[in-house]
Amino acid sequence: MRVDVIMPQMGESIAEGTLTRWLKKSGDKVARDEPIFEISTDKVDAEIPSPAAGTLAEIKVQEGQTVPINTVVAQIETEAGAVAAAGKTAPPARAEATPAPAPARQAAATSTSPGDGKERSARPAPAPPSPVYAAPPAGAWNVPKAAALIGTGATVEDLRRVRSSPVVRKIAQEHNIDISRIPGTGVSGRVTKNDILKTIERGGLERGATATAPGASRAPAPVFAPGERVTVVPMSAMRRKIAEHMVMSRRTSAHVTTVFEVDMSRVMKLRAEHQQAFPERHGVKLTPTPFMVKAAVEALKAFPDLNAAIDGDTIVFKKDINIGIAVALDWGLIVPVVKHADDLSLSGIAKTVTDLAERARSKRLTPDEVQGGTFTITNPGSFGSLFGTPIINQPQVAILGVGAIQKRVVVVDDAIAIRPMVYLALSFDQRLIDGAVADQFVAHIQATLQEGKFTEIV
Amino acid sequence: MALTTYVEAIKQGIWEEMERDERVFILGEDVGVYGGAFKVTEGMLDRFGEMRVIDTPISESAIVGAAIGAALMGMRPIAEMQFIDFISCAFDQITNFAAKNRYRWGAGVPMVIRGPSGGGVHGGPYHSQNPEMYFVHTPGLKVVAPATAYDAKGLIKAAIRDEDPVIYLEHKYLYRRIKEEIPKEDYIVPIGQAAVRREGRDLTILTYGAMLYQALEAAETLAREQGIQTEVVDLRSLLPLDKDAILKAAKKTGKVLVVHEDTRTGGIAGEIAAIINEEVFEYLDGPVLRVTAPDTPVPYSPPLEDFFLPNKEKILKAARQLAAY
Numbered sequence A: 001m002r003v004d005v006i007m008p009q010m011g012e013s014i015a016e017g018t019l020t021r022w023l024k025k026s027g028d029k030v031a032r033d034e035p036i037f038e039i040s041t042d043k044v045d046a047e048i049p050s051p052a053a054g055t056l057a058e059i060k061v062q063e064g065q066t067v068p069i070n071t072v073v074a075q076i077e078t079e080a081g082a083v084a085a086a087g088k089t090a091p092p093a094r095a096e097a098t099p100a101p102a103p104a105r106q107a108a109a110t111s112t113s114p115g116d117g118k119e120r121s122a123r124p125a126p127a128p129p130s131p132v133y134a135a136p137p138a139g140a141w142n143v144p145k146a147a148a149l150i151g152t153g154a155t156v157e158d159l160r161r162v163r164s165s166p167v168v169r170k171i172a173q174e175h176n177i178d179i180s181r182i183p184g185t186g187v188s189g190r191v192t193k194n195d196i197l198k199t200i201e202r203g204g205l206e207r208g209a210t211a212t213a214p215g216a217s218r219a220p221a222p223v224f225a226p227g228e229r230v231t232v233v234p235m236s237a238m239r240r241k242i243a244e245h246m247v248m249s250r251r252t253s254a255h256v257t258t259v260f261e262v263d264m265s266r267v268m269k270l271r272a273e274h275q276q277a278f279p280e281r282h283g284v285k286l287t288p289t290p291f292m293v294k295a296a297v298e299a300l301k302a303f304p305d306l307n308a309a310i311d312g313d314t315i316v317f318k319k320d321i322n323i324g325i326a327v328a329l330d331w332g333l334i335v336p337v338v339k340h341a342d343d344l345s346l347s348g349i350a351k352t353v354t355d356l357a358e359r360a361r362s363k364r365l366t367p368d369e370v371q372g373g374t375f376t377i378t379n380p381g382s383f384g385s386l387f388g389t390p391i392i393n394q395p396q397v398a399i400l401g402v403g404a405i406q407k408r409v410v411v412v413d414d415a416i417a418i419r420p421m422v423y424l425a426l427s428f429d430q431r432l433i434d435g436a437v438a439d440q441f442v443a444h445i446q447a448t449l450q451e452g453k454f455t456e457i458v
Numbered sequence B: 001m002a003l004t005t006y007v008e009a010i011k012q013g014i015w016e017e018m019e020r021d022e023r024v025f026i027l028g029e030d031v032g033v034y035g036g037a038f039k040v041t042e043g044m045l046d047r048f049g050e051m052r053v054i055d056t057p058i059s060e061s062a063i064v065g066a067a068i069g070a071a072l073m074g075m076r077p078i079a080e081m082q083f084i085d086f087i088s089c090a091f092d093q094i095t096n097f098a099a100k101n102r103y104r105w106g107a108g109v110p111m112v113i114r115g116p117s118g119g120g121v122h123g124g125p126y127h128s129q130n131p132e133m134y135f136v137h138t139p140g141l142k143v144v145a146p147a148t149a150y151d152a153k154g155l156i157k158a159a160i161r162d163e164d165p166v167i168y169l170e171h172k173y174l175y176r177r178i179k180e181e182i183p184k185e186d187y188i189v190p191i192g193q194a195a196v197r198r199e200g201r202d203l204t205i206l207t208y209g210a211m212l213y214q215a216l217e218a219a220e221t222l223a224r225e226q227g228i229q230t231e232v233v234d235l236r237s238l239l240p241l242d243k244d245a246i247l248k249a250a251k252k253t254g255k256v257l258v259v260h261e262d263t264r265t266g267g268i269a270g271e272i273a274a275i276i277n278e279e280v281f282e283y284l285d286g287p288v289l290r291v292t293a294p295d296t297p298v299p300y301s302p303p304l305e306d307f308f309l310p311n312k313e314k315i316l317k318a319a320r321q322l323a324a325y
Helices: A082-089 A105-109 A117-121 A145-149 A156-163 A166-175 A193-201 A237-252 A265-274 A277-282 A288-302 A346-361 A435-451 B006-020 B044-048 B060-072 B084-098 B101-105 B132-136 B149-161 B211-226 B243-253 B268-283 B302-308 B312-324
Strands: A002-006 A016-022 A035-040 A045-049 A054-059 A066-068 A072-078 A255-263 A308-311 A314-317 A323-325 A327-329 A332-334 A375-378 A398-402 A406-412 A415-429 B024-028 B053-055 B076-080 B112-117 B142-144 B166-171 B195-198 B203-207 B230-234 B237-239 B256-263 B289-293
Touching: A002 A054, A035 A072, A166 A193, A166 B268, A237 A332, A255 A435, A265 A288, A265 A415, A265 A435, A277 A346, A288 A323, A288 A346, A288 A375, A288 A398, A288 A435, A323 A346, A327 A346, A398 A435, A415 A435, B006 B024, B006 B044, B006 B149, B006 B166, B024 B060, B044 B053, B060 B076, B060 B084, B084 B112, B084 B132, B084 B166, B112 B149, B132 B142, B132 B166, B132 B237, B132 B268, B142 B149, B149 B166, B195 B211, B203 B211, B203 B243, B203 B312, B211 B230, B211 B256, B211 B312, B230 B243, B243 B256, B243 B268, B256 B268, B256 B312, B268 B289, B289 B312
Parallel strands: A323 A375, A375 A398, B024 B053, B024 B076, B076 B112, B112 B166, B142 B166, B203 B230, B203 B256, B256 B289
Antiparallel strands: A002 A072, A016 A035, A016 A066, A035 A045, A054 A072, A255 A415, A308 A314, A327 A332, A398 A415, A406 A415, B142 B237, B195 B230
16 A cells, blocks of 8 residues: 655644655655655755655655655555554644745746756745744734724724735734834725735835845846856755845845954863763763853843844843854755754754754754744854854844854963954944944853853863 | 426436436425425435325425434435525534534435525515525535536535535526527536636626626626626535635635625625635735625515615626725
């Protein structure tokens, strides 16, 4: 009997996945739960285990193809008896799907991609970046007049303009668009689905009197000339997602970067002291990263503005401190999140970071583990960079870039000394955070690190 | 090829099923010698004889009760209500017996109860009603309401072949007003499947029965005068509802108007709005609106009945509101 292998749903808002690689060939024997193919979705890359033991009978979806969730990608010929069990383990068929809000202009513009150009041009826009907070309050746009007016002072017309409709709010959130800035053609000037789709099609909202935001959606000049020697390959789901998210972030936030220099002598000394015992006790190496995370957590506690998000005209202060750690991969970049980092000890942070990074590299992260970050740390120093000016991971309001730790000649007490130094570059959203606050925040991190205020290490 | 009227299509469907299957028979008031109040059964007595075309006393409870008994004994009865308004006389037989039999004793009741429903012919409060929701609310029944001659024939055949009780609602306003070419070959229209009658992207109208034509005319006007493209879906079956088709059409346009001739409170529009709200809320770009008859009996006075019934103008007004929302 044959068991269907389906494209699994890797997250609530994910409607499709790209089958990046078959780990088994047609005719291969597979064990139950043995990885048989790799997928790439808007959120994560993952290896997908076989739902049953048997022989990979038929491959229906080829490498590189993008298909909706629950599409049958292959069939496994099982030995009798394995069937019942296999059926049960198949992920439940969830009918949840995201709409196709944006006619994917960018995809159409690159339809010279070999093979799947057509398919891509019909794709919906990638899934939304994580919302500012998980469950926005239910819309009041269709409540009876009297109910709408009680207490709020807002009229039904006001509510219609701000709240719009479920579909418009959903699209707005996915594309991080402020509905109130779109001229609506609906009743009371309400922004309709058509209005917002047209706005996205045009490349987003215009910023003041300057040109439209440099969205990825416009291709003013051909990227390569006819006859030019090029190779054209389709973007991976991850690459498309990063591209969209980065441009969106640039459009959204008023980025400013401030750079501090930190003397890491105490930290390096602490690290040296515990380099032997720490792995024996905790099973992971002691790197400078957990010190950075810990110092950032302490600073976030002192400056909650940095652990916040902007939602329309309101500021959302996050009570949890969840630190995203950018992990470079051979095929891109992913930001797994250390949840409740403020509840973790230094060793707890070290273990969590190591585990997340390892699983990121082996494609075993769950969608939940890359969501919910409230602040991000990126580490360009691991490749030798002194400092960078990182782009904020929306909807967060700041990101800390850690440069390479290098021994440098510095002046200490009017004497020339050699110290391990590092540049910390904080990019922050000046819509919410003033320069003074940002600098005090980094100074707080600096003090923690320089003074080596890490009471418990082992 | 000749055009077939809606009423003729029903007759053809019954006739062909009686030819095909000798277990099929019809019973009701004046269905034999007189040929039925609306001539659905005309000529059947001569062709099939009085054992299969049975004139009954004026007792809907008896008609339905006899039909249930015959169905349990292996027959395929078609019970005609001379006017569907009087189906309420057989309410207990239908809801407490026919509908529950399969669940209670594992014995299905393959029976069709059919009759003329709906207003627009100045029939007054006892000859114009739309009683579908009493039965849509009763698990164990199926309820269908064809709007075209093709569906009238295809659905009566599907209803006769169904293993469970089916309430088949004919719209008397459509009997001789609707004509179309229908295939000579045997076909059925599966119960539980809606049909898209007009494609559109701006707004969806869900409706059934005689209101389909009002909705299509309104859609035509909207397209011509304002360029509003309206999707019109004919539900055809009310129980089971074609949820997939409803949700698909709702997601497509994000704006839904439900139109029915039945009265407002407890009408199928409320149920449909609830389904859409529960399942595709995030796709909505406006409130789900209803155009229905008001909550009163059907008036006898022709001007009052005109006021009472939903029509193209009322649909246009609601559709324009929704399109502009």
